[in-house]
Every structure is written in C-alpha cells, then in structure tokens.
Amino acid sequence: MKLFFFILFTFCIAISQTTNLSSNTSEKFNISGFVISAKTGESIVGANVFLDSSDYGTTTDLDGYFILFNIPKDNYNLIISYLGYKEIKRPIYINDNVDLKIELYLKPLSIDEIKVLGDEIDRKKNFQISRVKLNTLQLRNIPQIAEADLFRSLQSLPGVLTQNDFSTGLVIRGGNTDQNLILLDGITVYNPSHVGGVFSNFILDAIKEVDLQKGGYNAEYGGRLSSVLKVTSREGNSKELSGSTSISALSAQFLAEAPIKNGAWILAGRRTYFDQLFKGTDFFFPYYFYDLQGHIYQDISSKKRISVSFYKGEDNLKWDDEFGIEAIWANNTVSINYRVFHSQQLLSNWMIAKSKFNIFTGLGRNSSEGIVEKDYIDDFTFRNDWTLYLSNDKHFNFGIETKNLNFNYDSSDNGEQVFYLEQSPIESALYSKYKISTPNFLLQPGIRINHFSNLTKKWYVDPRLQIKYFINDSRYLNFSIGQYHQFMSTLQDDFNPSVIDAWFATDNSVKPGSSQQITFGIEDYRKNDIYIQCEVYYKKLNNMLTFVNKAATVNPGTQFQSYNVLDSLVDMSNGYSYGLEIFAQKKTGRLNGWINYTYSIARKIFNQKEYYTNWDRSHVFNFLGNYRLSKKWDFNIKFTYQKGQPYTPILGYYIENFPPSEQTQEVIPGGRNSVRFPDYHRLDFGAIRHYNYRGYKIDLFVQVINLYNRKNPFTHDYIFGDSENGVDDDGDGIIDEDDEDIPIKNEINGFPLLPTIGVKIDF
Template sequence: MLKKIGIVVLFFLLYLFENPLLLADQTVSGFIQDQSNGETLIGVNIYIQGTHIGTTTNKSGYYIINRVPLGKLTVAISYIGYEAKDTTITIILNENKVLNVLLKPTVIQGKSVQVIAERPIEQEVKTSLIQVTPPKLKAVPQMAEPDLMRMLQSLPGVLTLSEFSSGLFIRGGTPDQNLILLDGTEVYNVNHLFGIFSTFDVDAVKQVDLIKGGFPAQYGGRMSSVLDITNMDGNQKGFEGKASVGLISAKTSLQGPIGKGSLFFSGRRTYIDYMINLAEKITSGETKETLTTIPDYYFYDLHLKLYQDLNHQNKLALTYYRGKDKLRYAIDPFDMTFQWGNQAFTAKWTHILNTKLFINGYVTLSHYEIFLDEDDSFANLHFGNAVDDITVKSDMEYFPNTAHTIKSGFVYKKLDSEYEEALNQQRYLFSSNSAQFVFYLQDTWTFSPLFNFQIGFRMNYYHPFQFINTYNQVKYHGQAKWHFEPRMALRYRLSENTSLKGSWGRYFQYITIVPFGNVDFSFMDIWFPSDNSYKPGEAYHYIAGIETVFPFQMHFDGELYFKDMPYVYEFNSNINEVLTGKDLFYGGKGYAYGIDFYFEKNIGQLSGWFSYSLGWTKRKFPEINEGKSFYPKYDRRHAVHLITTYQFAKQWKINFAWTYGTGQAFTQPLSHYELHLPDRTVPLVIGEEKNVSRLPAYHRMDIGIRYDSRLREKLIKRWSFYLQVYNVYNRRNLWFRRVDPEQYPPEVLEIRMLPIIPTFGFEVYF
C-alpha cells in the first residue's frame, strides 16, 4: 500500500515540476476584508478585466492570481452585499504584487446593493455545495430565534425526522454520517432542548459550507456530507455588541480590537428555570404544588475567538466553544439528573510561505459527554458516554500556475470513547481507543476557460489499538488497516453563466451511533468507534448537475445523485450480550438516489429560495424484515421548501416559509394475538412488511415580521423587534404511530408535533 502511495505522489510531483508553465511569472495576491470591521471575506470574486483570469478568496480571505499579464491592469472585486471595487495596478516582469483590498458594505433603503461583474473562472470544482451567510441564516422564521440546523433543513436533499430533532438526513444518510466542523474542530452533538434547538449561535457564525456529497479529498471520516462552519473573527476597527431577549433565552455578543487583531465573544442561556423558581416563591397552594413537579431545565453555550494578524505572512486564531444541557427532576424519593454537552478548542496558524504556497496548521480538541443519574428508594442507576478527540492536522494550498491548484495535507487523530453503566454497586465499562493517520493530495486542473478537472485521493491508516469490556472481561487489540479513497470532479462551462458539473468519490467512516432509548431523540445517541470486529462504513457517490447564474444574483442548481453504501449498520435492538462492537450492530447495505432542485435570489426587495427534492433510499439487512430491503423511516419521496423575505418599507420586512414533505415510512399492524406461557400471557402484534405504509404528509407554514430602528446614538446604535408565528395554520403533524399491545384490543397511539406557537424577541445593538 505504501508503495502505491509513493507512486501516486511521485506522478503528481513529476508532472508539476516538468511542466514548462512553472517558469517564473507575475502574480497578484492578498487578503480581502470588510472595511467596517476588518473581517476577512470568504468567496469574494477577483478577476482581471478584459481576460478570463480570476479566482475567489479561500476560507482565510486569501487569493492569488497567477500568470498576470504585464502592464497596466484593472482588478475587479465583487461580493454580495458590498460595493464592487475596481483597482488599477501596473505589473512588471516577474513581479509578485501584494494587493490587499477593503470592501465597503452597502445598504440603501434596506436593500443590499451589488454591482454585477463578469463571472470569473471557477478555480474550484464544487458539486453539491451550498454556502450560507448570516443574512440567509436569519431569513427563515423559526420558533423563538434563528437556528442554523433548522435553516439547513430547508435546503434540497436535507431532511429531518421531526420538529424535535436537529439531525440532518442528507441524501439517504443519517446524522452520524455528517462531518460537522466548527473552525476546523469536529463536533459530535449539535442538540439543545432535546433537539428543538442546535448548539450554534447564529450571531457567532461567519459562513457555513454544506457539501451534500462528492466532497473533495481534504474532507473525510464520514460517508454522507460535510457541514463546515466558520466563526466570526471579531471587529478589528472598534468595539460593538448586541444583546437580545427571546421567548425562552437571552444572549449577548461582544467584539472589538485587541493587540494586532480582535476578540469575539457570544453567550446564550435559557431562563425558563429561573422563571419557574421565581413563580414557586411567589405562589402558594395548588399552583405552587404544580410548579414543583416541573423539571428544572436549562441550556447554555459560549463562543470565544481570539484572532491575531501578526503580519502579512502569519495569522493566529484561537477558538473555544462550550455548550451544556441539564435536566433535573426531583420528587422525593425520586431524583434524576440528565445532562449532555460539548467542548471544542481550535488553535489555527495561517502562514504564507510565499505568494504561491499557503498553509493552515491546526491543533484541535473536542470533548462530548452525556450521562444520566437516577436515584430512588430501590436502586441507583448511572449511564454515561464520553468521546475525546485530539487532532493535529495541516492543509496546504499551492498555486504553481493558472492551470493548477494543488491541495495537500495530513491528519493525525486520537479518538477515545467510553460507555459506562452502573446499577447500585455493579459497574460496567466499554471503552475504545483508536488512532487515525491521513494523507491527502488533490489537483484542480484548468484545461481551458471552459473546463476544470479535479482529481485527488485520501489515504486512511486506521488503528483501533484497544477495546475493553469489563462486563464480559474482554480486552483485545485491533489490527491497523489502510483504506484508499479516490476522488474526482469536473466542471464544463456551456456558456458564460451555465456550467455542467459532476463528481465521484469513495468514502469510509470509522465511528457510528448506538441509539439509547427512543431512537426518535437524537440527543441521546452514543458514539462507538469501529473496533475491527466489523468493517467500517463505506459509500460511493455519483453526482451530475447543471448550474446557471442569472442577472440580479439569481441562481439555479439542479443535481442528480446516486449513493451506493455497501457497508452500513443498524443498531441491534435484540442484543443479549456484547463481546465486541460487532454484537451491537446488524451489518447490511443500502443505496439512495434522487434529484435536487434549488433556485435562489440573493438581493432586491424580494429575496429567498425555492427547493425541491425527489428521492429514494433503501436498506437491506439479513436479520431485519426477513432479509428483504425496506425503506427506512427517513425516506421521503418529495420535499418542498419555499422561503421568502420581502422588504416592504425601509425598516420593515416580512419572512415567510412553507414546507411540505411526504409522510414517514412506518409499519402498519395487521393483527394481534396472545401468547400463553406457563407463568404469564404475552400480548403480541403482527405487522406488515417493514415500513411499507406512510404517515400523512407533513406541511407547515411559518411567518415572521421584523422592525429595525436606527437611532444613531453614541451608546445604542439601533434596536430591532421581531414577531414570529410558528405553524400558522396550526397543523398538528403526526410524529409517530405506536401500538400498545397491553390493551385489548391493542390501542393505536398517535403522537403529534408542535401546535401554533407565536414568539417574539427584542435586540439592541451598541
């Protein structure tokens, strides 16, 4: 295997260094920043007027243009929501010109203004990518406050099980198959309030990249999709802040210059527990007694980021995140405490070795834990799950010429997982320790202004070096294995504004989820790394699509996809004994295919997007449904979303969202009988084949209205008030249907989702 890697790497190097285009040439490079606060901007278009030479800024706001012509040139820079800017420069032979540009954000009468420039050449071959900025995050009316994961559920190919889940089911994949990164650090749980809210504060978010499939070689470890979140660096020009109060929570954010850079902080906490405790103190009698039976619950999260612009060649960013949920229910003699949360830390060093070589180095730490303690007069119960992730990685971008962009890097990850269960004095521990080393290499080759081709690979060395099971006194060491993941993608421009695109790739996954209790609550999931007793998850992605850009920042994207999953796993709910990881799961296979349509309009008095998805997904396990393939419950044939924002006055705007989805698959009961045993009678229900029936269709409408006042005072710059109505026409969508065999005849129980919920909030900017 190592020999094969060496041959592939040697091929790349020989190709590059024998290429005559690598002779000395002229370059223009630099950073693009927001003029008002110094924040670097991602995805800015930069190109040389009168040519087909252009590029976009990367995640650090950096760009480089190679093979720049000699003489006097005009560099055009454009970005949605900012004034377009043209800069005239003069280039001499072999010059490496540094051009840092500040763009001015522009809002005129509440409308974003953008001068539309010539469309630049695509330097990246991007399939299944949707980029989300803060204005789009806040365009969807939500329950209580804007929420990242809820907004993403309105995009094509993205499904959810219910209104009580932040999990994303993307193109037939499950939430544990999504790689979620926060400033480069992997996050293992994204749920607050049992899944109703997500852990990400939209006020801290700078940009979100959702890659629904066919993701490039720099990403790995998951077999479905990537959610890459970049947080704000903070205002380098002056101090500013925001405070807001909503229906269930209050939050604040502060940012300002410090040293050679900036500091950003945001915090959020619910206050329901404080309100209930206060009500208990001021009430009496039956009301007070009722209040004491309500569990104490709260969640909070903190985001902190320190950014230092040491010099043009070196930048340093430190990010810290902490989130926690805690529920306590105590009525004598019963006492239960249930809590879960994440911590994440990122140290990122950005270094420009020369104008053509850009390096990001990371050290990341991630910790996730969930535990339950339950005490009563009969027993003491405890269970807990913890995941500790220590990662060191580096990403390199090399720009040898206008024809090639080389990306390469490595990842070292040490992953420890522990599950603990205790009943009274008996304690059982299941722990897994593993290490992973990754090397990747990728080249994006621009054959011509019309055609881009991307080819790369990712080599995974996975070593589950220890597994301990104290319940059965099992301890063993796994064997290290190599896995090769080739990737490729292409883009062909049919015209100035229309492109065909496609991608293919192989993906492995070394960690999966064991659901605890009711599988509809994704916040209770337990992570379990592969221990070599079963094969890692595996998937192949096949994607083809078309993309068109229209005037006034309107954009259409359509994609066909097929996902082959030769190795997928389902939790073994009939488990009797756990000796190895294989005992926890049924091994099988699956596939998903479909088509996604996405149309958006980014600027103007009326903006928003429309998405439609048509999809199928199936699973097949020898131990389930008599070995026949079946639709999992997250299979939805149709999904429609319409999101609009209308600015009907200078300071007023209204948001509208409508969602429709085919009902979930479920198993309809056909008959029932009683099994008579010597000591008892057991009622049983016989169902049809697994998941051949459907619940009623899901649909819901949400509306929000917002007022922004500009005070222009020294202390308070402006304030905002918003009113939102969740589920306007009060449709009680069906969550799930269960049969209670204890009743005779068996009773069908229907659990419905949320009713109409009006919410409001107030924000102050200072």
C-alpha cells in the same frame, strides 16, 4: 513509514513547482493580497478581484486571499467588488511582484438592489455541485423561524431532512445523522444539537461562513459517508468594541467583539431559562442548555497568523425528585491554528484540536443508581494542510490528519453491568487533490488514503473526481464520483426515535462503513440574480451498525449480559438512496429566498430484508421567503410539505404468562416500515420591525411556528388498559369498556401552534 514517504514526495513536488513558477521572465509578475472589511477588519470571502479589460481575474478565499499570475509589465486598473460594499477601482503599474491589503467600505443596499458584480469569476473557478455556501450577509438575510438557527435553515434545502420536529440532526440524501462530518473551525463536533430541536449548537451571529457539501466532496475530507458541513467562525472586530444582545420567550443571547493588539477577539453566549421562568408553577420544566463560542487571533506578521477557537455547551435535565430522570450531555472543543504564507504561491495551515462529547442518563427513583448510561468520545486531532497556487488555472492541495480517539460506553441496571466497551483507536489520513481549469472544463481529481488502527485491515483508499463543463458563461454541467469510508458511528434503531446518540468505533467484530456516490447536475444563472440547480444522485451504503435488542422476554432472568464487542450489540445493514433535486434561489432584492422540490428513495437491507429507512420521504417541497416591505419591516415565511415517514405497524398482541401469576402483553409487529404516517406539512411565519434609537439598531420580532396548528405525528406508542381498573383508559368518556383490554394507539405529534416574541439590540 508510508506516511513519511508520502509527505516527502508531495513536498518535493510542491517545492519544485514553486521554484519553476518563481523563475518567471523579467516581464511577467504576480499580484497577491488580502481583501478585508474597513469596518471590522475581517477578511471578505468571495470578493471579485480582476484587471479591467483583461482575462486576469479571481475571487478571494476563506482568508480573504487572492493571487493573479504572470501579468505582463504594464499599467492596469485593478477592480475589487463585493455585494454590499463600494467597488474599488485602483490604477496600478506592474513592474514587479505586488502584495496588497485592500479595505472595502460598506454601502447601503437599496431594497430592490439585485446587481451582483463579477459573479462569473467564481462560477468558473469553483465547484458548486451538491454545494451551498452562505456568507455573513446571506446568513443574516435568511428568513428565520422561532429564533435564528443554522440547522433549521439548512433543513429547508433540497436533499436535507430532519428526523422529526424535535431534532436538528441533518439527514442528507438518505444518510443517517452520524454520516455527516460537522466541523467548527476545523474541529469535529459530534452531536451539535440540543433537545427539543429548536436550536443547533452554533450561534448564528458568531459565524462567518457555512459550507455544506451534500455529496461528492473531495479528498481533503473523510471519515463520513454522506456530507460535510464546514462552519467558520467570525474573526472579531479589529477596529472597535461592538456587540449585540437579544432576549426572547425561549432564550437570552449576547455577542461581544473587540481589537486586541495585532488581532481581535469575539465571544458569543446563549442560555435558555425554562428552568427559571416557570419555577414554582404548574409549567415548571427542569431543563436548560447553554452555549459559549469564541475566537481570538493575532497576526505575528503580514504572512503569519495564530488563532484559537473554542466551543462549550451543555444540556441539563434533572427531574430526580418526581420522576427519577437525569440527563446531561455536553460538547467541549478547542483548537489552535497556525497559518503561514511561505510565498505568494505556497500556503500552509497547522492545527491541533481537542473535542469531547459526554453523555450521562439515569432513570429510576434514584437516577444515579437506576438504569444508568455513561459514555463519551474524546478526540485529539493534528492536521496539516498545504495549498500550492501553480498558476491562474492550476491549484494543488495536500495534507495529513491524525486523530487519537478514546471511546467509552458503560450501561448498567441497578448496579449490574449491561454493556461496557472501551476503545482507543488512532485514525489517520493523507490526501492530495489537483484542480485544473481549461477553456471548457474545470477538473479536480483527488485521492485519500485512510488508516484505522482498530482493524486487522488498516489501510483504505478513497479516489474522488469532480468535473465541471462550461456550456456558456451562465450554464454549467457538473459531475462527481467518489468512494468514502467511516470508522466510527452511532447505532441506528429502526423502531425508536433517537434523542441522544452515543458513538462507537469500528472493531474487528464488524466492518467499517463505506459508500460510493455519483452525482450529475446542471446549474443555470439567470437575470435578476436568480440561480437554478438541478441534480440527480445515487448513493450506495455498506456496513451500517443497526441495533438489535437481544433481551429475551421469555427468560427475563438472563436478559442482562456484559458485552465488550460491537457485534454483540448490533448487526450489519446495507442500503442505497437515489433522487432528483430541483432548487431555485433569489439571493437579493425586495423578495428573496428559495424554493425547491426533492424526489428521493432511501432503502435499507437488513437480515436479507429490504425496506424503507425511518427517514425516507418520497416527495419534499420547501419554500423559504423574505419580503422587505420597507426599511422598517421584514416579513418571512417558511412552508414545508413532506410525504409521511414510514413506520412499523402493530398487527396484534398476545398475552405472555410468567409463573406463578405474572402476565405481560406483547405486540405482533407487521412489515418493517411498511406503512406511513399522514403527510407532513407546516407553515411558519414571522415579522421583524427595525428601529434605530440613538445609534442603536433594535429589532423587534414576532414569529409563529405551525401557524394553522397542523397535527404532524412522528411516532406513537400503545397504552395497555384494563376493563376492570375503574379508569377511562381510551379517553372516550366511558369507564371500563371491554375494548380497553386491547392496546390503545396513542399518536405523538410534532410542534403545535407556537408563538414567540423577542428583541435584539446591536451596539
């Protein structure tokens, strides 16, 4: 009932505002329309649209849509510009409301071109605090290492870390990887990475825009404590059949797109071939993954569009014959979106979506009967968003979202159940936000009301606020503050590196996660297309689920128990993080890229003890650059320096005796995360040679990870040897030394020097 009244009240406001706006005087009118690419028919995001010699101006949104309000009857010159396209200057006589569809034509960019037209419009219309947006052109120009990957590009931004070399998970401003809301065309993707960390799930050539909000995001997003990563698929080429294919030492990839009736489709796929390439050799490794990503749309009319997006991916490791290891995990998502422009000023989006993430792992001589874990999360989502353009300076957004969720976790050992949990909660939210621009300020208050059926206390209110102050046309102060709640999460393990994470819903045995964030920053736009941003932030985190191993080594016969609530598996922890981020970027020109420095602290409070999180890095420096030597050659470089990550040392060990004669060696841990691994640093390098052969664009690339072969340890284990077993346990060339009875520390390093070569062909 509360939901009904909220929707009714908000809708009445929207309708009344639309009515008031429609009653313009007979001498003032609106101009609206879409800006698209003449080559592909896809919408252009962020194009500048303005009337020459006037104060009327705006930028296009994600749909390529724009609107200019209350324009007096007169003759004007309408100008549309966007980097990489020819500027359009069109005389227009305004004596009524106007709807337009404008095509922009590509133009070749000179190597040293740095001009960015009308960028001041976007600066004053939108918030850039803690935010990075990358469009198609920028994504293609980002220097890539190994193979093009979205997450690895984002990890070179300030405030963004990874747990180790073998993970593409994003650790953002001290938050765990599960505290990021990751959306593909509005669909929640729960574990969007593959084993080994070289690839995330998304295929870069099929992406239209990436929008990362590292904190302080407004009320349209919720359910996570740290950040939002919104990935939008390309719509597909509605003009002609086109595509590309590439092959490297790691994987093969394809993309195809073409028109279909009043729309277009796009399909991209990728598969690794470790399992096939080295079959029958000493290098055989029975693992592969694949991704399949697609989008199709149809325009029902000039104001209505329906589209379908989907993603399917799977990792598969089966070493059952030799080691008894089997692991399969998969993401499957699909969504249907319906977009309607009810008028020039009122837009609605409707979405139904399904996302499922499955995990199966088995360990033992027969992996399906040994230590087995089976779990999944099944998410069915309905979402409805409304946008009301009140005027050139005022926008109102509101909407609802509901998720029907199903969690299942089943762990067993040789058929004996260790842990079983099944949950079917419903998570819902309603939100509104209001953006208003004045000569000196841009303000956007918002509120999100969350409901979670699995808890006794079901309603949670999250207020949000963003403020931008205009110092002048090129310098701005930013501020954001907000509260956030999270009702599902993975389990944090302070002792072991994470590979595959299972998700759990909050139940009455634990509290939902919550965070409060505050950010202050300054942004400065300088000559030669140089952008500088400096931000400080503080984040408080509450009620994080931290894994507790409750098996008793002194009584192994009772170590397996069947639990069915989260409290039997975890304890609650709190934490906080704060930091300073300095970021400088050059988007265009012969030399482009970014450089940044981050000072940050991330601490956890658990069982009344405070310590550094596993992912704390006090100092981080990144450089990512691309140099275009000529139209035929590109060179790229990425350098990263990080303070060593914390870990818990081993102070000693003791012998534990079990009757009649069994002995085990148990370690004595030191202070949790009280020491650090050596500092991490790595240099990656790549070169690309561009060819044009009979109309085909061909890129040959050679790239090297860890150019100077730095050994970067990210974890270690201990080898328990024996001074009487006839084996050189410590690897020093001497067999059965007395010190081989002592646990031997074995460091596990990240990537060694790793070269790769490949070719990409566009047709």
